[in-house]
Amino acid sequence: MPEKYVYLFSEGESNMKELLGGKGANLAEMTRIGLKIPPGFTITTKACNLYRENKGKFPEGLWEEVKKNINLLEEQTGKGFGNPEKPLLVSVRSGAAHSMPGMMDTILNLGLNKDTLDGLATSTGNRRFALDCFRRLIQMFSDVVLNIELELFENQLKAIKKKREIELDVELDESALEELVETYLNIVEEHTGEPFPSEPDGQLEMAMKAVFDSWDNPRAKTYRELNDIAEELGTAVNVQAMVFGNTGSNSSTGVAFTRNPGSGTKEYYGEYLTNAQGEDVVAGIRTPKPVIEMESEMPKQFEELKKVYDTLETHYKDMQDFEFTIEEGNLYILQTRAGKRTAQAAIKIAVDMVDERLIDKKEAILMIDPHQIARLLHRRLDPTESVRPFGSGLPASPGAAVGKAVFYADDAVKWNDRGEDVILVREETRPDDIHGFFASQGILTARGGKTSHAAVVARGMGKPCVSGCEDLVIDTNARSFKIGEVEICEGDCITIDGTEGTVMEGEIATIAPELSAEAERVLKWADEIRTLGVWANASTPEGAKQARKFGAEGIGLCRTERMFNAPDRLPIVLDMILSDTEEDRKNALDRLMPFQREDFIEIFNIMGELPVVIRLLDIPLHEFLPSIEELNMDVQNLTRFVDWLKSMKVLSGAVNMVGLPDETQSVIHRLSKETEMLHEQDIAQKVLERKLTMLSKVRKMVEVNPMLGHRGVRLGITYPEIYRMQVRALYEAAATFIKEGKNIEPQIMIPQVCTTDELKWIYEQILEEKAMVETSQDIEIPIIFGTMIEVVRSCMRAGRIAEQVDFFSFGTNDLTQAVFSFSREDAENTFLPLYNERMILKHNPFEILDHKGVGRLMAITVRWGRKVKPELKIGICGEHGGEPSSIGFVHTIGIDYVSCSPYRVPVARFAAAQAALKKPEELSLIWGTY
């Protein structure tokens, strides 16, 4: 039996997408369930692929089958293809299994020529309408089939409108259109050397080939590569009888949604235009009316339409976005697809459909895009606070943020690495500020609108942004800014509200976004379904509170360096770093210990008996110190100031700094905020000396590649007293709970490990501290010991390392840097955007986990680690832990839990549930040939 290449809509159904394409399968499905679809047929993807294999020849029998089906269409419509009296017109559309930009889309009105034009004019009694149809056919056909520049036609259209002194296309009368059609036909003949194809069969054959060929156009190829769509799928071609909504007042055209796509409410939502075509709706010439008005205007058709709403939803079990045309009172459905919706609507629709027993909970989960959950989660100002903005700009990216003002992206990174929350304040931002965005809580700019760089990037990252705050004046020398009379210096705290576009002094309490009742219900269902644990990265009591509120099952990463940075501690930390002897260093650490203990107590208080993973100090010590550049500036200006104080013989008392350069005055002004009485000569001298000491220390400590430097466990081994202090603080904190009978198990995690001996060495130190606390407090403390897996060598040694620990936690940020040999800060400012643009890398691997490289290494690590210790707990605590596709991947390779920022916890809970429901990515992809 010969291959069947053509399916009438009445022969297909929705599960034939691979063969008929998405559009064809849906048209067939709607036909099958009894909706009124203009008749037509689909030419299969198989035919397309044979055509491509044959280098542009139809497979044998295809054309005959098409002709036969055209005959069937003629029978169904009572019209004739090329029949000059009752001409059958058809549309030709591509339709692959996945919708794909770049492919040929649509040609309407195929079958028109000079002869059938007359027939159409006569049969509709509307010659102008017929001419307009023909004009459109010539234009579309020339563009997509004949490859003639569209502009040539547009220019003629403009010329004729000018000549006739009219503005809109619809004002063209019959004679104008007659003239235009002649002109168009001439253009075609000039450019192709042949007249416009007048035979309907010829038109159809050429159109089919154009659709097939468009599968291989560069934009479509690129899109497929980007989206992992197989080359060999091919596209189908849909040929459908035309219907017209513009044949008179008994015709109309419209777009409908089965529920409100903004709120999710179940209602008859949509718009329509009487006596119009789809294109007219898009062109916005007349304002469409709400569908509900049809009730009075076309009550019979509205009743029919209501049934369509119900039929489509009941059938597709999702909110549908469909197009319809009423031709002479007859309602036709032209297309349907799942409707786009807001995050709120998505959740409401899913929950309502479960309540309506239309779908079950699993289907509800799969219906929501996890990124939509993220959009619900912006912080906002605490409404109980009284807010007095001192500046305002554009609400460029929603949410409220609090942080210390910094003026350079580099500073934002540096301060953030030290654990400070910062707001990046800039005249305007540029692509090379991008690392500053990552490091900031929010962005404030003096210039730029809602589509400025700052606004676009901030929205992309979900960070609050106020842009175009025009009163804002930055003094980069003094490192301060003014809005009106208010001056804010570097390091001063400010609050911005990107939802309102306002700027406030100081720290204003913000509150976490509250999830709607529907969202909470969906997340509960997600929790029932998912097998992956969801923990949070939280280093402060506030973070811990948020984490619990959003349903985190533990803290997977508590960064202890954040605790070193509070204003009451940083001076002690500096003392520690500036120490020349181990004894001095220990003294400073002893002063630091009670602070750290209190932090741990607070966090345990919040987390109760949930697991809390404490990561010992990771960042290089020099990151706590100012930069060489800054210290140089301070030293120069302080020296000048001290000399000036001496020359003025000022020992004490207020000074006005007359005669000192502006720069010096700025620096002294800033330093005065840190040190009182700086104007006293001996105090100024002391401050100068300390700055000199710091400068010399920074000079010694500065590293060529700090990312690969003296940090993490390497610090723990060279300065064991630091880790010991942290462990003591942790166990003393734990002791207070253990004494109360609480089942608390603090987990210790070591960063940057590359070999088992590092772990052994540190473990011995921990045991000693543990024993001391146990003895002094007369209790027993359980020990849970783990390692970050963020150094490639630790992956290679996973089996041996597993012997030493209770858990692994993948640090995918650093691991990604090491696997790619990309420095994130540098890459995102230099080549990475170009790499993404040219699709050398499809994604930014710091945002979406690189499955094939980093992911493969992780899969190997999990396998080797579990081979030695099957009970090994494995988590991931990089930023990827809150990114849906990354969550899907780590679920597949057998990770136990993800840990992410508290605000991503709901996203992660949700994405984890989807991961559990979806067919797991084939492990053979990971373990296969490559």
Next chain:
Amino acid sequence: MPEKYVYLFSEGESNMKELLGGKGANLAEMTRIGLKIPPGFTITTKACNLYRENKGKFPEGLWEEVKKNINLLEEQTGKGFGNPEKPLLVSVRSGAAHSMPGMMDTILNLGLNKDTLDGLATSTGNRRFALDCFRRLIQMFSDVVLNIELELFENQLKAIKKKREIELDVELDESALEELVETYLNIVEEHTGEPFPSEPDGQLEMAMKAVFDSWDNPRAKTYRELNDIAEELGTAVNVQAMVFGNTGSNSSTGVAFTRNPGSGTKEYYGEYLTNAQGEDVVAGIRTPKPVIEMESEMPKQFEELKKVYDTLETHYKDMQDFEFTIEEGNLYILQTRAGKRTAQAAIKIAVDMVDERLIDKKEAILMIDPHQIARLLHRRLDPTESVRPFGSGLPASPGAAVGKAVFYADDAVKWNDRGEDVILVREETRPDDIHGFFASQGILTARGGKTSHAAVVARGMGKPCVSGCEDLVIDTNARSFKIGEVEICEGDCITIDGTEGTVMEGEIATIAPELSAEAERVLKWADEIRTLGVWANASTPEGAKQARKFGAEGIGLCRTERMFNAPDRLPIVLDMILSDTEEDRKNALDRLMPFQREDFIEIFNIMGELPVVIRLLDIPLHEFLPSIEELNMDVQNLTRFVDWLKSMKVLSGAVNMVGLPDETQSVIHRLSKETEMLHEQDIAQKVLERKLTMLSKVRKMVEVNPMLGHRGVRLGITYPEIYRMQVRALYEAAATFIKEGKNIEPQIMIPQVCTTDELKWIYEQILEEKAMVETSQDIEIPIIFGTMIEVVRSCMRAGRIAEQVDFFSFGTNDLTQAVFSFSREDAENTFLPLYNERMILKHNPFEILDHKGVGRLMAITVRWGRKVKPELKIGICGEHGGEPSSIGFVHTIGIDYVSCSPYRVPVARFAAAQAALKKPEELSLIWGTY
């Protein structure tokens, strides 16, 4: 049958090392082949292990067996253990399969007590001798068995010498020794609460236990860990009858080598002392005589000794280092082992033994330590050059070196990265200069002797060093140094000769070390045996010449950035970098192209049809620019100079710079060397402007982690014109040879690749350039295309990447950095030395390839790459390519060739042969559980 724990020397042989230990097996072997060995027996390692399992109890039957064997000794010697008339004295020594520091070594004279002392005195007629033996026994036994501090005994010895006003131990007379023995016995009783064990059996039992216990002492354990020696091997104990070389003029003791260990000549080499003990030879009290003098002094014994020379060499088939004692005319051999020898000797001995048909070529290869080959390969001054040193110091590390003077380790690295050869000139060096050593051709210091830091480190690295050049005065401000009247500024070329300790101005031709005829023969044998290819890293014609001379089979890494740095090119390179438009950049590149083409032509001329792998530009562009710090200094001082020129109204003419600060004068002095007529105001202004442009460019280009930055293929993709210029130069160079009918196949290698799409992208560019050259020259150029594997992700994607290329070349330097997340420069200055010291890492992984981490990743990569493309050629071109143990490893995992510095090529040829001969490291170690 009960386990046999004790073997008489006559019962064992050399292949029983595991059971009897190395020493025991050798003593047995010598006994077996008829040499006269004082009788004795060995207690097995098995006994040791049972003792350790029993927690310090001898296994059943052991002691009885020892006693039985003591009886046999008594029979053989005619003496009695504890017999007061004819006492048998024995030595007790440990002896594991591998010699191991930290273990108990030796106790002599066991069996002595007050009673047997008298017997010994009587039977030898020498009471002083007997007393001295007893004193030594007490001292050794107390130290190693009873754990009494040796110092206590030494103090008493000193006291008695002081009291008797004598200087040397040998001057102690009988009465002094009587007194000393009493004092010693009292010390023992005081410290142990018990008298010194007088029973010989007791002494023996305690000594045996001390040997067994010493297996588990911390130093021995650490040593085993360091050298991968299994814990469960255990140690044997050797008990042997004492013989004495100090009983009179018919006795003597000596050490002999079967060949001259300095030259390798076959002769009777060795020294002896009449009437002496081994210890006396070591103490250097009397000067020993050459063995050859025995011919006249003790002709009979000399004849016997000559037979021992022959017997040992014939038997062991290696040069032996043995100890002998002649007691009353009777020659005894006490120990033999393979003798240490110089590099020259090692080679001569191996070659001679092959000629003597004592060994075959394979055995000869295995007899030589590859590190010895390296020692033969120091460059020296061309003897045809007339050399006039202007300074001299100590010849601290041999070889001659030429380079530009730099004064800071950081500068050495920076200049070297740009392809400059430098000599690091320092007052003295410190550990944090180490990266400068790597980057320099040689080191010159003003202070420090032959064991100074500079000397030791330089020798370790095989770099020439002149230390302690006391006339050398460095002016760090001016960046210059003076010796006498000669001033050398930074960047000026100097030559040092570390063999002579001299310093010369300018570049003096050096010549490659010439290998001796013997060395050449050995290397030829190595070539016959090895399967691994040996190529060289060479980026200049000189390097290529050396490479061929040393037998390289190709160039595995030609670093093209080195070609950018020659003085005639750097200004063009700077123009290229400072370009603001692609067009300007292309113009500069067009000017650069002919230089690069000439370089390639020269190299091809030298290499003929051997493969040459050209690596396209790797280093970040900012490395061609000076540092921000340097530019800042230049700008400041140039500004000052220009202002001064203006204020002086000097437009032209010589200026004396009166009134300008020293620093400014220095800078202008330096810059004047680059730019003539700098004293003309408008020229100075232009130089200043260029420096300002450079400063602003460097500021923009500077990276947080340059190692992970905008470099390698990332540059090739962001600035494709650079790679295209390089490819054009290469193919145009190749064309000239292809036209002559030469079979030349230039290979192109891309650095820093992380994904296949980078390779595809670059490959297309290469094909375009290739086509252009082919068309314009009317030829066909073959293309061989490969990638560095130095980014971890490329390992993970090895299969896919293999599809795109003809070859892989592991860049193990960068790969090691990425796998460990160590920045080499930073790590070697901070934590890495401590890591090595604490044995958290056994080696510096930048020197010796880390088999378990980096190596494992390489093994995976090779496997995955070859799975997809079995014919894939795989090389390694990191520094490890010239390191013997690394070569052994890469041979095992199936690498095709190593590429190393030309001077390491002979080492690599040799190590590759050894790798082929040795039992391959078990791949299960790599693919096993971990």
